[in-house]
Amino acid sequence: QQKVQQSPESLIVPEGGMASLNCTSSDRNVDYFWWYRQHSGKSPKMLMSIFSNGEKEEGRFTVHLNKASLHTSLHIRDSQPSDSALYLCAATSNTGNYKYVFGAGTRLKVIA
């Protein structure tokens, strides 16, 4: 059974600081990673996705992927209190079953 491990479990950063979240899959068939953000009491919403080695930047958010180690990381610069949420990493594989496996999440709190 594929596993997606996220670290840390929780993270507190000051407003304006950098938050770094990690995610690793144990399945060698994984070829796509997703980051979802879930505010308290709400449903998850897709934040960013990546399938190529390297990095991808969208505004204050940057995602890195190392396919050899099946490791992705999400970096949030200039963190805002509104970024406080549960961040979920998901992975899909190239086996064609479109099965999205999620990690347990990282709970981020940005304090003013």
Next chain:
Amino acid sequence: EAAVTQSPRNKVAVTGGKVTLSCNQTNNHNNMYWYRQDTGHGLRLIHYSYGAGSTEKGDIPDGYKASRPSQENFSLILELATPSQTSVYFCASGEGQNTLYFGAGTRLSVL
């Protein structure tokens, strides 16, 4: 944005009772999913479907059945509900290896 509607939003059930959670999507997505969310576990996949008439077991299918009678509707059925099934349940839809769109969730309490 893709619309996924879950009902009911809240449900209290008795142990041993039957519970049906419903999900409807209006985006003509082929794939639909049922997850449960518990503190410390993230989202765990219960069942999923590739289209009308198809259901597949996810990672934690025991105690749950699923039904996909049409492209739009995907139900999760708890034939004999147990307190361990108290959780928040999310339905999602998607197409291929693309973004999943989630419903607002159903909070289920089994007493």
